[in-house]
Amino acid sequence: MDQASLFSLLSFGPDGWGMRFVEGLVVTVEVSVAAYCISLVLGLIGAGAKLSNSKVARGVADLYTTLVRALPELLLLLLIYFSGADAIKFILSLISEDFDDFEINPFAAAVAALGFIGGAYMTEVMRGAILSIPNGQIEAAKACGMSRFLILRRVILPQMLRYALPGMGNLWLSATKDSSLISVLGNTQDLLFMGYRASAVTKHYGFFYSVAAILFLAITIISMIVIKMLEARVNRGYR
Amino acid sequence: MDESLALFIEIVPTLLAAVPVTLILTFLSAIIGNTLALPVAVGSLSPHFYLRYPSLFYIFVMRGTPLLAQTYLIYYGLGEFFPGTWVQKSFLWPYLRDGFWYAIFAFSLNTAGYTGEILRGAIMAVPKGEIEAARAFGFSSALIFWRVTLPRAIQICLPTMTGETILLLKATSLASLITVWEVMGTARQIQKVTFRVYEPLIAAGILYILMVFVLTRLMMIVERRINRHRLAPA
Secondary structure (H helix, E strand, O other), X not given: OOXXXXXXXXXXXXXXXXXHHHHHHHXXXXXXXXXXXXXXXXXXXXXXXXXXXXXXXXXXXXXXXXXXXXXXXXXXXXXXXXXXHHHHHHHHHHHOHHHXXXXXXXXXXXXXXXXXXHHHHHHHHHHHHHHHOOHHHHHHHHXXXXXXXXXXHHHHHHXXXXXXXXXXXXXXXXXHHHHHHHHHHOOOOOHHHHHHHHHHHHOOHHHHHHHHHHHHHHHHHHHHHHXXXXXXXXXXXXX | OHHHXXXXXXXXXXXXXXXXXXXXXXXXXXXXXXXXXXXXXXXXXXXXXXXXXXXXXXXXHHHHOOHHHHHHHHHHHHHHHOOOOHHHHOOOHHHHOOHHHHHHHHHHHHHHHHHHHHHHHHHHHOOHHHHHHHHHOOOOHHHHHHHHHHHHHHHHHHHHHHHHHHHHHHHHHHHHHHOOOOHHHHHXXXXXXXXXXXXXXXXXXXXXXXXXXXXXXXXXXXXXXXXXXXXXXX
């Protein structure tokens, strides 16, 4: 097959795969954003737990980050994907028997799993960032009579952003790449899944996987530009 | 619960038998990848346009695309870029048919990109005074690189490399998706045979944790040995 017809396979018409790949790109970005938001929340909670005075909270947070960072993402994804669905089904079955044939949206389970994995790495980034805030800042806020929540909102969060942003940027880039793992779960319609589907149908494996890889690269390029702009913004008071 | 435990005991030997495959995947890819990382890092710092930009582009592509996409591209796609049946007739065919070598190939190239970037930063972080001192002794540029820059750079980036090797160990689980029966692949195989979801995955997870633990310990010994001149004499 010559070059021209190879690229015609990518056309946006009904016979081409172009539109499917755009849909895949959208799904990949959506999954990444959703998983990243979950990991942000888990990261904040985890960092708070790691820095808290409670031994139990610290122990749980340590266990969380150690386990997640020692296990392969693929294994964790499958484990959480299966167990999350089972756990929710079990809880629902206790409430009522109407839920017996209730199916968990595989999409939501995959996103939750990715967010859970990212949260462990995010915990470490956030912990480091909070520790980088000069202690005097927090003492000053306390001396001004701020409540703990106000200190968090007005002093800790705005200042830790400056220290956390490089790590958060890296984690966003990993989140977009890790999201490709969900294609293992079956009919996920994400970018790598589209590459798989298109190449299986047309037998042009090299070409379509390259297309998927290039689109991932495009996400990375755009993300890097945005991250650079954000970093410039949070550092604007320090240059 | 007893049933679970019995299954556990039953499957652990099978999974243990797959541990060497995971370890060979990890170490072979680490050795090849880290060796390839050296020219990539040096190239990315070269003053020559035709060396610097290809190296930087290589690092960017390897770090900017998912490893799974790279693995699929190499495993399924290589045949399209090198068409013809000559590959099947060559003496390498028994090896080229096996997913294992594609996995090694993909992981090595990926590691070369990641380590290349780390090494690049480490080479830039070598104190200028040490290089100037070597120059003052009349070292040639090649000698400066082998005797001063590279050893110092490796020393600087070793903790990061430890983390990178652990990431590689975990990443080898992706080989299960291209028919390599390492720990993860074996666990999924057991899942299919026994119709049990959790036991195989949890058993595999425990093995991975153990491997990561041992690897971390090993790298700590290496780090201590490389930094031994900095430690206070006992």
